[in-house]
Amino acid sequence: MPLLRSWVESANAPDTDFPLNNLPYGVFSTPDLDGRRMGVAIGDHILDLFALSETGVLRLTEDGPDPFREDSWNAFMALGPETWADLRAMLTEALSEDAPDRAQSALRPALVPGWSVDLHMPFRVSEYTDFYSGRHHAENVGRIFRPDGDPLSANWLSMPIGYNGRASSVVVSGTPVRRPLGQLPTRELPVFGASKRFDFELEFGAIVGQPSDGMISLKRAGEMIFGYVLLNDWSARDIQRWEAQPLGPFQAKATATTISPWIVTAAALAPFRCPPPERSRDLLPYLDAKGDSAYDIDLSVTLAPDGADETVICRSNTKYLYYNSAQQLTHHTTSGCPMRVGDLLGSGTISGPEKHQRAALLELSWGGKEPIPLDTGDTRAFLEDGDTVTLRGAARGDGYRIGFGDCAGQVLPAPDV
Numbered sequence: 001m002p003l004l005r006s007w008v009e010s011a012n013a014p015d016t017d018f019p020l021n022n023l024p025y026g027v028f029s030t031p032d033l034d035g036r037r038m039g040v041a042i043g044d045h046i047l048d049l050f051a052l053s054e055t056g057v058l059r060l061t062e063d064g065p066d067p068f069r070e071d072s073w074n075a076f077m078a079l080g081p082e083t084w085a086d087l088r089a090m091l092t093e094a095l096s097e098d099a100p101d102r103a104q105s106a107l108r109p110a111l112v113p114g115w116s117v118d119l120h121m122p123f124r125v126s127e128y129t130d131f132y133s134g135r136h137h138a139e140n141v142g143r144i145f146r147p148d149g150d151p152l153s154a155n156w157l158s159m160p161i162g163y164n165g166r167a168s169s170v171v172v173s174g175t176p177v178r179r180p181l182g183q184l185p186t187r188e189l190p191v192f193g194a195s196k197r198f199d200f201e202l203e204f205g206a207i208v209g210q211p212s213d214g215m216i217s218l219k220r221a222g223e224m225i226f227g228y229v230l231l232n233d234w235s236a237r238d239i240q241r242w243e244a245q246p247l248g249p250f251q252a253k254a255t256a257t258t259i260s261p262w263i264v265t266a267a268a269l270a271p272f273r274c275p276p277p278e279r280s281r282d283l284l285p286y287l288d289a290k291g292d293s294a295y296d297i298d299l300s301v302t303l304a305p306d307g308a309d310e311t312v313i314c315r316s317n318t319k320y321l322y323y324n325s326a327q328q329l330t331h332h333t334t335s336g337c338p339m340r341v342g343d344l345l346g347s348g349t350i351s352g353p354e355k356h357q358r359a360a361l362l363e364l365s366w367g368g369k370e371p372i373p374l375d376t377g378d379t380r381a382f383l384e385d386g387d388t389v390t391l392r393g394a395a396r397g398d399g400y401r402i403g404f405g406d407c408a409g410q411v412l413p414a415p416d417v
Helices: 049-054 081-095 101-110 135-145 218-224 237-243 266-272 325-332
Strands: 025-029 037-042 045-048 111-113 118-120 128-131 162-164 170-172 181-184 191-194 202-208 225-233 257-259 298-304 311-317 344-346 388-396 401-403 407-412
Touching: 037 049, 045 049, 045 101, 049 101, 081 101, 081 266, 101 111, 128 325, 181 237, 202 298, 202 325, 218 225, 218 325, 225 266, 225 325, 225 344, 225 388, 225 407, 257 407, 266 388, 266 401, 325 344
Parallel strands: 128 344, 170 257
Antiparallel strands: 025 037, 025 118, 037 045, 045 111, 128 162, 181 191, 202 225, 202 344, 225 257, 298 311, 298 388, 388 401, 388 407
16 A cells, blocks of 8 residues: 555655554643543644544534543444544545645644653553463573473464453553562572563554453454554563462563553554464464464664663564464453453564564573673663663555554662662
8 A cells, every 4th residue: 555645744754653544543631731632643743633523523423422532542442343444534534635625724723743742541451461472482481491391382382372461550651660579589588679680572462442242253353453552561580480480470570561652553554464474283263364364563672771872672573473463362252251442462572583583681681691782882681770661663565654653661770678
C-alpha cells in the first residue's frame, strides 16, 4: 500500500511514525485543556476527539454515552469491530488531502501540537498475561541455564507458554521504574536487598478489545484484537532465579511493565502480514494458523547511561515470534478463562537468530559473563541506576512507516530498607 497523503503536511514526511496510514490512538493532556482526552496522532499533531465530539463534528452512535468523552479507549473498544472500522474510515477520509475544505475547517481547531502534550495510559488494563513465544530467546535462556540439556522444554513447540502478570504495575512510556527489592540467592540462605541483575525485555503487546466467555477460535481471536503496543517486561533475574523453583515468575516481573503510548490498530498493520517461522512440528488444529499470520515490524532497543547518549544494543523483528497474538489468545481461552475488554497480552521476548538481535541483557551478556560495550565507553552486563532503556518499532511501507512512538523508562535506585 502506498503512502496516503494528508492535508496535515507533517503526516507526509517519510520519517514520521504517524502518517495517515497509521492513525494510532492515545490519551493526552495539556495545561490549557481540562482533564485527559482521547486523541489520534497524525504527523506531529494530535487530533482531539473530545473537542470534535463536543462540537458535534464526531458522532458514531445516536444512543448511549459518548465514548469520546472518556479518558481511555476502553468504552470505544467495547463497541466492537464495526465501530472500530467506521471511525478509522471516517478519520482517513476527513484527514485525506482530498478532503473538502469544510471538513478540513472543522478539524483544524481540534489539532494540538504533539510537542505540547503529556501522554498517558491509552487504556485501562483489565488483566495482563505475559507469554514466552520467542523461540530464539527461549533457546538462548535454555542454553544459559541448562547448558547440558535441551534448551526448549518438551511442551514449548506445542503451545504458547505464559503466566498471569500484574495489571496494576503496567505503566506508560516515560514513567521511571524503581529497582526492585527481593530475596536474592547466595550459596547458603537468601539475603534481602536490591536486585543486582535488573533487565529489560523487548516485547510486543496485544490489546483485547472484545470480551469472551469460553473457548474461541483463531478467527474470532483475530477479530477481538483491537491493536498493539511496544512492551518492556522489566525483569529482576536474580530474584527470578531464586523464586522460580519450582513455579514461574512472580515478584521478579511485578515491578513494572512499560508500554508505548499509542495503540497501533490491527487495521493499520494489516498490510505488513508475513509468513510465520517454520514449524518444527505440526501444531494441534486449534492453533494451526494458515497463511501470513506474523507481522514484519522492525524493532530496536537503545540504552543510555544517566546523562549520556544512547547506544543501539539490539535490532530485531516481530516476524521471529513463533506464536502470534491470536494463537496466544485462543490458547488462553481453552480452559474457559473469560477475556475482558482491556486485557493485555505480552508476546514474550523477541530475539532473532543473530547476536545483535538478542532482546534482553541476559542474552546479550550471556548471563552476565560477557558485558556488552556502549558507545560511551561503558559496559553493561545488567542495568545500572540512571540507565534509560528505549524500545522503538516501525513497519515499513512504500515511502512511509507505521510507528508506535518511544517506549522508554529510566531505572531509579531501589528504595531504602
